[in-house]
């Protein structure tokens with residue numbers, strides 16, 4: 837019998853991953869908001885915003901090293 841990894845996935849638990857359209861904090865026009873969670877030792881929640889109208893981007897600090 838071969839065992840992969842040492843992780844046990846919590847049964848039936850789904851990480852939040854929701855994309856919604858909501859007003860841009862800069863220009864107030866519809867922007868793409870993305871709410872999601874990542875399991876990185878602990879569960880971290882993120883909220884990113886992309887606006888096609890004014891180019892606003894925020895919430896991407898987690899991409900930094």
Ligand SMILES: [Zn+2]
Pocket residue numbers: 860861862863864865867887888889890891892
């Ligand atoms: Zn905007």
